[in-house]
Amino acid sequence: METLSFLANGFTVAAQPINLALILVGCFVGTLIGSLPGLGPVNGVAILIPLTFAFGFDATSSMILLSAVYYGCMYGGRISSIMLNIPGDEPAIMTTLDGYPMAKSGRAADALAISGVASFIGATLATIGLTLFAPLLAKAAIYFGPADYFALYVMAFATIGGIAGIDPRKTLLAAFVGLMIGTVGLDPATGVARYTFGSFNLYDGFDTIVALVGLFAVSEILMFMELKIKTAAIIPLGRTLPRLSTIKEGLGASFRGSGIGFIAGILPGAGASLGAVMAYTFEKQLNDKDGTFGNGDPRGVAAPEAGNNAASGGALIPMLTLGVPGSGTTAVMLAMLISLNVQPGPLLFEKQPELVWGLVASLYLANIALLILNIPLIGIFTRLLRLPSWALMPFVVAISYLGVYAISHSPFDLMVMVGFGVLGFVFRKLDISLVPVVLGLLLGMDMENNLRRALSISGGDPSILIESPISIGLYIVTGAFLVFSIYLSTRSHKRRDV
Amino acid sequence: MVKHFNIIRKASAASLLAFVMAVPAGAAECIAPADPGGGWDFTCRTVGRLLTEEGIVDGNVQVTNMPGGVGAVAFANVASKRADDPDLLVATSTVGITQIAQGKYPAGVDTMRFVAMLGADVGVIAVNKDSEFETLDDLLAAMKSDPDSVITAGSSGVGGWDHIRLLQLAQAGGVEDLKTLRWVQFDGGSPAVTQMMGGQVNVVSTDLGEIAGFVESGDIKILAALSDEPIEAFPDAPTAKSQGYDVTGYNWRGFYTGGDVSDEAYDGWVANLKTLYDSPEWQQAAIASGLTPIWRGGPEFSQYVIDQEQLMGNISREIGVIK
Amino acid sequence: MSDRLAGMAILAVSLVYLWAAGGYEAGFGDPLGPAAFPRIIGIPAAVISILLIIWPGRDPQWAGGRRLIRQIAALATLIGYALLLEPLGFVPSTFLAVGGLALLMGARLVPALLTAATIAPALYILFDRVMGLPLPLLGPLIT
Numbered sequence: 001m002e003t004l005s006f007l008a009n010g011f012t013v014a015a016q017p018i019n020l021a022l023i024l025v026g027c028f029v030g031t032l033i034g035s036l037p038g039l040g041p042v043n044g045v046a047i048l049i050p051l052t053f054a055f056g057f058d059a060t061s062s063m064i065l066l067s068a069v070y071y072g073c074m075y076g077g078r079i080s081s082i083m084l085n086i087p088g089d090e091p092a093i094m095t096t097l098d099g100y101p102m103a104k105s106g107r108a109a110d111a112l113a114i115s116g117v118a119s120f121i122g123a124t125l126a127t128i129g130l131t132l133f134a135p136l137l138a139k140a141a142i143y144f145g146p147a148d149y150f151a152l153y154v155m156a157f158a159t160i161g162g163i164a165g166i167d168p169r170k171t172l173l174a175a176f177v178g179l180m181i182g183t184v185g186l187d188p189a190t191g192v193a194r195y196t197f198g199s200f201n202l203y204d205g206f207d208t209i210v211a212l213v214g215l216f217a218v219s220e221i222l223m224f225m226e227l228k229i230k231t232a233a234i235i236p237l238g239r240t241l242p243r244l245s246t247i248k249e250g251l252g253a254s255f256r257g258s259g260i261g262f263i264a265g266i267l268p269g270a271g272a273s274l275g276a277v278m279a280y281t282f283e284k285q286l287n288d289k290d291g292t293f294g295n296g297d298p299r300g301v302a303a304p305e306a307g308n309n310a311a312s313g314g315a316l317i318p319m320l321t322l323g324v325p326g327s328g329t330t331a332v333m334l335a336m337l338i339s340l341n342v343q344p345g346p347l348l349f350e351k352q353p354e355l356v357w358g359l360v361a362s363l364y365l366a367n368i369a370l371l372i373l374n375i376p377l378i379g380i381f382t383r384l385l386r387l388p389s390w391a392l393m394p395f396v397v398a399i400s401y402l403g404v405y406a407i408s409h410s411p412f413d414l415m416v417m418v419g420f421g422v423l424g425f426v427f428r429k430l431d432i433s434l435v436p437v438v439l440g441l442l443l444g445m446d447m448e449n450n451l452r453r454a455l456s457i458s459g460g461d462p463s464i465l466i467e468s469p470i471s472i473g474l475y476i477v478t479g480a481f482l483v484f485s486i487y488l489s490t491r492s493h494k495r496r497d498v
Numbered sequence: 499m500v501k502h503f504n505i506i507r508k509a510s511a512a513s514l515l516a517f518v519m520a521v522p523a524g525a526a527e528c529i530a531p532a533d534p535g536g537g538w539d540f541t542c543r544t545v546g547r548l549l550t551e552e553g554i555v556d557g558n559v560q561v562t563n564m565p566g567g568v569g570a571v572a573f574a575n576v577a578s579k580r581a582d583d584p585d586l587l588v589a590t591s592t593v594g595i596t597q598i599a600q601g602k603y604p605a606g607v608d609t610m611r612f613v614a615m616l617g618a619d620v621g622v623i624a625v626n627k628d629s630e631f632e633t634l635d636d637l638l639a640a641m642k643s644d645p646d647s648v649i650t651a652g653s654s655g656v657g658g659w660d661h662i663r664l665l666q667l668a669q670a671g672g673v674e675d676l677k678t679l680r681w682v683q684f685d686g687g688s689p690a691v692t693q694m695m696g697g698q699v700n701v702v703s704t705d706l707g708e709i710a711g712f713v714e715s716g717d718i719k720i721l722a723a724l725s726d727e728p729i730e731a732f733p734d735a736p737t738a739k740s741q742g743y744d745v746t747g748y749n750w751r752g753f754y755t756g757g758d759v760s761d762e763a764y765d766g767w768v769a770n771l772k773t774l775y776d777s778p779e780w781q782q783a784a785i786a787s788g789l790t791p792i793w794r795g796g797p798e799f800s801q802y803v804i805d806q807e808q809l810m811g812n813i814s815r816e817i818g819v820i821k
Numbered sequence: 822m823s824d825r826l827a828g829m830a831i832l833a834v835s836l837v838y839l840w841a842a843g844g845y846e847a848g849f850g851d852p853l854g855p856a857a858f859p860r861i862i863g864i865p866a867a868v869i870s871i872l873l874i875i876w877p878g879r880d881p882q883w884a885g886g887r888r889l890i891r892q893i894a895a896l897a898t899l900i901g902y903a904l905l906l907e908p909l910g911f912v913p914s915t916f917l918a919v920g921g922l923a924l925l926m927g928a929r930l931v932p933a934l935l936t937a938a939t940i941a942p943a944l945y946i947l948f949d950r951v952m953g954l955p956l957p958l959l960g961p962l963i964t
Contacts, residue, residue, distance in 0.1 A: 042533075042534060043954075045534075046534040046563070047952045047953060047954065049543065050547075050558065050561070050953050051953075053547050054558075141692075142692050142693075142695050142696035143696045143697070144696070145693065145696060145697075145698040146682075146693070146698065167878055169869055169872055169873060170873070170878075172865075172869055173831065173866065173869045173870060173873065176835075176862050176865055176866035176869065177831065177866065179862040180834075180835065180838055180859070180862055180863065180866060183858065183859050183862075186567055186568070187655070187845075187855040188655050188683055188685075189655050189656060189683045189847075189851050189855070190655055190656050190657070190847040190851050190854075190855055191600075191602065191655050191656070191657060191658070192845050192846075192847065192855045194841075194842075194845055194855060194859070195838070195841060200566065200567055200570050200571050200574045200604055201566070201571060203566050203567025203568075203570055203571060204565055204566035204567060204571065218899060221895055221899070221922065222892055222895060222896065224926065225884070225888060225891040225892040225894075225895050225925065225926075226884045226888050226892065318692075322688065322692055323688050323711050323712075324686075324688045324689055324692050325686070325688075328533065328534075331533075331534070331536075332534040335534065335536070335539060335540050335543070338540060338786070338787045341782070341783065341786040341787075343710060343711050343714070343786070344711055345688075345709075345710065345711015345712055345714065345715060346711055346712060346715035346717055347711060347714055347715045348711070388928070389926060390922075390923045390924075390926035390927055390928035390933065391923060391928070391932075391936050393922065393926060394918070394919040394920075394922040394923050394926070394936070394937075394940070395919065395936075395940055397899070397902075397918065397919070397922060398915050398918065398919050398940055398941070398944055399944070401902060401903070401906065401915070401918075402911070402915075402944055402948055402956070405906060405911075405956070406948055406954035406955070406956060407563065407954070408563075408564065408565070409562060409564055409575075409955075410564075410571075410575075411903055411904065411906060411907050414902075414903035414906065415900070415903050415904075417903070418896075418899045418900055418903055421899065422896070426827065429823070429881045429883065430823055430824060430827055430878075430881060431878065431881070432827075444862075448858040449683075449685075451853065451858065452683075452851065452853050452858075453682050453683065453684070455852045455853045456649075456680055456681065456682045456683075456851060456852060456853075457649050457680065457682055457698060457699065458852075459646060459680055459852060460852030460853070527955070558953075560953065560955050562955060656847065656851055681851075
């Protein structure tokens with residue numbers, strides 16, 4: 001009950017005209033930034049920080065603006081995944097798997113609508129979770145040690161085996177290639193430079209965004225050059241308005257995906273990408289009876305989108321209750337709080353109730369705003385497909401270069417991006433899925449760090465990896481998942497034989 | 499076709515409008531050699547904002563993030579491309595100088611001109627509120643009798659500044675085999691503290707700024723502050739010195755600029771930063787973020803950096819981090 | 822055949838990768854060390870690529886003739902864009918890259934140039950001026 005009165009106070013803060021305006025602006029700008037390949041929530045939030053200083057907003061209004069941008073980016077990331085097969089940011093990679101096939105078969109509007117609704121469900125459920133259980137969940141997350149994180153990453157990699165591609169060997173190989181690429185750079189535990197060939201440019205390893213844009217966007221250009229010249233549009237336009245019935249198909253998946261994503265979000269470091277991966281793989285395992293996943297199954301769009309949006313809501317919990325960044329974006333938001341003289345940490349709820357609850361309330365409003373905003377956007381974005389590909393694709397290239405350059409100011413990164421483009425092109429030709437490459441690169445580093453941390457704690461004794469109930473539980477789930485998927489695949493083979 | 503150009507025309511009209519309304523681009527630039535959200539990023543953004551707000555420089559100070567190699571990428575970039583750029587500041591700190599001393603940057607401190615430091619974060623040794631260690635003596639005694647029994651953690655890797663500070667203290671406490679101490683690296687001070695609250699590690703050595711919230715809430719307690727005087731915000735936390743261990747460990751925040759910058763531009767920056775340092779706004783912002791305002795500028799600061807590089811090199815060799 | 826070549830390439834990379842891992846060692850304080858994880862992932866990568874060499878999948882259709890030339894030209898444009906972005910500045914290099922790619926994708930000359938002439942300055946204004954992400958307007962080669 002106390003929570004509700006806090007929340008009511010929060011709504012009075014959020015409903016101030018200036019804050020309402022900031023929510024709308026933030027949602028709109030966030031959706032746009034999120035939909036541009038190479039620019040994600042971290043940049044979106046970083047871009048707007050000087051603006052909040054310039055206008056002299058107080059801490060509450062600033063946080064409301066930045067959170068609206070954050071949520072907006074998470075909604076926006078899916079758009080280019082669906083329309084162009086190019087994820088707008090890391091968490092949106094899973095959405096390419098079924099979103100793009102849907103668009104290719106003329107159902108772009110459906111895919112955008114389903115993912116919009118799924119994003120809304122995921123983000124709203126996460127916000128409700130945040131409202132009711134934040135302090136409790138933060139306490140639980142503390143007990144998640146390095147060995148448990150390692151078990152979580154093992155589970156993530158064990159389950160991606162089945163996500164995409166015809167040949168499971170190639171999916172696995174792609175994941176290992178991603179993991180190998182991920183080890184390039186200074187080893188954080190010891191400072192040893194690995195696979196850098198003496199170049200300082202490689203000291204931080206390969207940036208995931210650079211790899212992502214190269215693998216997906218640049219390779220797309222090379223794929224295009226093989227097509228017959230003057231193909232008018234990239235994909236058929238189909239309907240410009242979504243059907244209600246397809247949205248319903250994704251509802252169950254949205255709720256399941258939200259739950260999984262939310263949990264991934266609460267754990268600092270795991271974040272939205274992991275939420276999307278787990279939501280997708282579990283949904284596929286549960287419901288892919290006819291092999292429709294990967295060929296444009298609405299549930300394959302709904303689950304990861306609900307998952308990554310729920311995860312970004314979940315990531316606010318460690319940020320608000322502990323001052324621990326759950327992701328790159330929340331790290332930026334924390335830094336901004338500090339520079340506005342607000343000390344994040346366990347006392348934030350007590351000392352700054354107006355800020356915390358105003359923020360929470362504005363998240364509800366932002367979600368509604370985003371849902372409403374995204375419906376007319378469906379029409380606009382599907383019409384973009386009428387643009388001739390000779391205009392659209394070079395534009396995407398320019399945005400990709402700009403996104404990469406504007407953030408690192410490094411021509412070297414641009415060359416790396418082109419290199420990843422060639423790699424992506426060859427892999428696509430060979431039917432090697434690109435998604436596991438990105439996941440390997442994205443999660444491998446954390447996986448190794450947590451393994452090393454666990455063993456540093458135990459002084460090298462590997463039994464620490466299976467000591468805690470959490471890690472044992474995760475390994476049991478992983479085992480059950482693998483057994484179940486082998487059982488399913490033998491059964492479906494039999495059925496095909498008949 | 500016509501439709502397509504209409505869209506482009508509308509878009510360019512809109513962007514032109516935005517152009518007119520936008521804030522004028524500034525002349526000065528501050529490179530934060532890390533991703534957004536860290537200490538260097540904070541230094542650039544806060545100092546940049548205050549330089550503009552106080553009217554010390556004209557226009558906005560543009561903050562550029564150039565992450566990589568704990569500052570090495572930005573260092574290499576400035577040395578090769580912008581050594582004479584008079585409008586450039588690059589954020590650095592003790593952490594950066596430690597890297598230089600350990601040979602992890604492409605060149606030494608003499609490659610750059612060090613402008614000034616504006617404040618320092620204080621290193622602390624912290625434990626859980628219900629820890630068995632009540633004082634620094636307890637901790638060091640336990641480390642001495644069984645170095646393997648205490649699990650320590652911080653935000654730097656092995657041989658980084660957080661680790662070195664702890665090892666210096668252990669050395670002062672008579673721990674002989676420093677190499678058997680267990681050290682766990684986390685991606686920041688607050689993740690290390692939460693893992694300590696979850697019971698994964700026993701002791702955290704890191705800067706106070708990032709974890710002050712946990713001290714305030716009583717979740718953790720400071721066994722030793724590695725400062726000369728007690729910290730203003732937590733006067734009850736004892737310094738290591740007051741407990742008989744002569745170890746201090748500050749992490750100062752400051753700036754360098756390219757090595758070929760003219761004396762005129764260099765002196766201009768020193769003067770600008772001094773004006774900023776003296777403003778109440780900086781004093782307030784620094785304290786709020788856990789920094790103690792300390793000024794060193796110009797030649798004095800350059801000499802300080804040279805001395806500190808040598809000191810760090812010696813400590814690192816002595817402890818065995820580098821050969 | 823393509824699978825076999827790819828398998829061999831990845832096998833070669835993982836062998837070099839494993840060999841290089843042997844040279845990484847920590848001073849002290851890190852029980853697992855920097856070499857262990859690369860070994861954990863390098864060995865299965867090598868094994869799977871051997872499997873791929875022995876039992877390759879079906880061959881993809883690679884482009885030939887004019888299409889191959891277009892691919893190479895596109896790649897050259899992309900590399901040129903990356904190399905010239907700083908020397909020429911963002912606006913001129915984007916103009917050249919967008920125009921070039923549009924022509925390669927079959928646009929007629931005038932619309933391609935008009936598109937490039939619109940996109941390049943519009944993006945500069947949007948990102949540098951409005952969003953505050955610094956970009957070089959004109960590079961040292963021009964000014």
